[in-house]
Amino acid sequence: MLKYQQIAIEIEKFIEDHTLQQGDKLPVLEKLMTQFEVSKSTITKSLDLLEKKGVIFQVRGSGIFVRRHKRKGYISLLSNQGFKESLEDFNITTKVIELEVRKPTQEAAHNLNIEPDNDVYYVKRVRYINGQTLCLEESFYNKSIITYLNKEIVSESIFNYIREGLGLKVGFSDLYLRADKLKEEEAKYLGLKKGEPKIYVETIFHLTNGQPFDFSKVSYNYEQSQFFIQANSHFL
Amino acid sequence: MLKYQQIAIEIEKFIEDHTLQQGDKLPVLEKLMTQFEVSKSTITKSLDLLEKKGVIFQVRGSGIFVRRHKRKGYISLLSNQGFKESLEDFNITTKVIELEVRKPTQEAAHNLNIEPDNDVYYVKRVRYINGQTLCLEESFYNKSIITYLNKEIVSESIFNYIREGLGLKVGFSDLYLRADKLKEEEAKYLGLKKGEPKIYVETIFHLTNGQPFDFSKVSYNYEQSQFFIQANSHFL
Numbered sequence: 001m002l003k004y005q006q007i008a009i010e011i012e013k014f015i016e017d018h019t020l021q022q023g024d025k026l027p028v029l030e031k032l033m034t035q036f037e038v039s040k041s042t043i044t045k046s047l048d049l050l051e052k053k054g055v056i057f058q059v060r061g062s063g064i065f066v067r068r069h070k071r072k073g074y075i076s077l078l079s080n081q082g083f084k085e086s087l088e089d090f091n092i093t094t095k096v097i098e099l100e101v102r103k104p105t106q107e108a109a110h111n112l113n114i115e116p117d118n119d120v121y122y123v124k125r126v127r128y129i130n131g132q133t134l135c136l137e138e139s140f141y142n143k144s145i146i147t148y149l150n151k152e153i154v155s156e157s158i159f160n161y162i163r164e165g166l167g168l169k170v171g172f173s174d175l176y177l178r179a180d181k182l183k184e185e186e187a188k189y190l191g192l193k194k195g196e197p198k199i200y201v202e203t204i205f206h207l208t209n210g211q212p213f214d215f216s217k218v219s220y221n222y223e224q225s226q227f228f229i230q231a232n233s234h235f236l
Numbered sequence: 237m238l239k240y241q242q243i244a245i246e247i248e249k250f251i252e253d254h255t256l257q258q259g260d261k262l263p264v265l266e267k268l269m270t271q272f273e274v275s276k277s278t279i280t281k282s283l284d285l286l287e288k289k290g291v292i293f294q295v296r297g298s299g300i301f302v303r304r305h306k307r308k309g310y311i312s313l314l315s316n317q318g319f320k321e322s323l324e325d326f327n328i329t330t331k332v333i334e335l336e337v338r339k340p341t342q343e344a345a346h347n348l349n350i351e352p353d354n355d356v357y358y359v360k361r362v363r364y365i366n367g368q369t370l371c372l373e374e375s376f377y378n379k380s381i382i383t384y385l386n387k388e389i390v391s392e393s394i395f396n397y398i399r400e401g402l403g404l405k406v407g408f409s410d411l412y413l414r415a416d417k418l419k420e421e422e423a424k425y426l427g428l429k430k431g432e433p434k435i436y437v438e439t440i441f442h443l444t445n446g447q448p449f450d451f452s453k454v455s456y457n458y459e460q461s462q463f464f465i466q467a468n469s470h471f472l
Binding site: 022023052054057059062065067071074077078113171172173174175176177178179180181196197198199206208209210220222225226227228229230231232 | 259288290293295301303307407409410411412413414415416417432433434442445446456458462463464465468
């Protein structure tokens with residue numbers, strides 16, 4: 001971890017320890033430099049990172065302010081780390097339905113940018129939050145990148161394994177989200193009725209080098225799942 | 237508009253004009269500096285902005301690459317500019333159901349961070365995409381910030397008016413999203429049946445100084461609306 005990332009974590013911790021609220025002002029730049037014993041360029045990078053993460057906002061000529069958003073129990077759609085993190089106060093468990101090496105569907109091959117005869121790991125899981133069904137997930141991992149998975153790994157956080165076990169760097173992802181009615185089989189897995197609502201999210205996850213490595217299709221139990229997104233104003 | 241923002245738009249146009257695809261490499265930094273006749277610091281800021289916008293991704297030591305995500309017709313949940321922009325190829329129209337000055341609900345007062353006896357503009361609208369219902373929207377605008385609205389304004393893009401008519405700077409926003417079943421009244425407005433799915437989004441919009449000015453509750457027609465989100469890897 002780089003220095004500015006570490007300082008960003010410390011500033012975040014400072015905000016939490018002092019239970020600062022949305023709109024509360026942080027110490028000025030010079031004071032933060034002294035407090036955390038770092039250079040101006042480091043503290044500036046830390047603050048930029050925290051602004052991107054939605055932890056603070058900076059108002060030119062006015063100061064640095066706390067940005068607090070969280071309603072408890074919402075899944076962050078921007079955090080790219082699997083949702084174990086946004087739901088860390090909850091007990092997330094996993095039931096593996098299927099795990100096998102196979103050829104990709106046409107849709108998966110297209111989204112992973114691979115040939116139809118390349119291999120993928122296909123993983124189908126139901127995830128639970130505090131014992132209630134949270135979602136039904138189908139994922140296709142490009143096997144030439146994610147070279148090995150087993151049942152134990154996919155029972156836990158696959159993304160932790162990808163980062164720490166395989167040493168890969170998870171980069172950006174593209175999410176496509178809509179609502180639909182549950183099909184019979186989905187409803188069965190989620191303990192709901194056919195025709196009830198679902199949130200359906202397709203995600204293409206890329207490494208930092210831009211290679212897609214995971215195409216996932218997730219149907220969420222509408223009674224258990226809610227999402228939050230922080231949008232910034234850097235869009236023209 | 238600042239120089240680097242203008243250059244960012246030109247680079248984006250360059251990508252479109254050359255119909256570059258995801259993963260295509262852009263010219264190196266030096267070449268871009270020459271091509272757009274700007275300094276290194278300007279081009280760096282332009283590229284950072286484009287990376288935030290999800291138009292490119294940069295791989296250290298390797299280059300600058302095009303990031304293409306768009307499936308047509310998806311509403312960007314990150315663009316903070318109202319959705320007229322993400323749906324610019326479509327014909328968006330608006331029917332105003334209600335527009336009046338009133339006291340906020342408790343929920344609206346809480347989210348706008350105002351007192352119950354402050355005034356808000358309450359706006360209820362149905363929006364249409366190519367003649368089909370897209371969503372039912374209820375918004376509460378803090379009247380001490382959004383000092384004037386009329387029927388003509390709310391028939392069009394309120395955000396354009398806020399920026400250009402009132403000269404306010406729209407900053408960050410917090411979105412909360414879930415699926416639910418349509419209630420009878422909502423279904424009626426959307427031309428759907430009670431109990432059918434909806435995407436329900438609450439948003440708190442802030443000025444760049446952090447003041448919340450709009451709390452909106454939108455129920456989307458699930459048949460007409462799909463959303464995309466680009467997530468970056470700047471999260472630890």
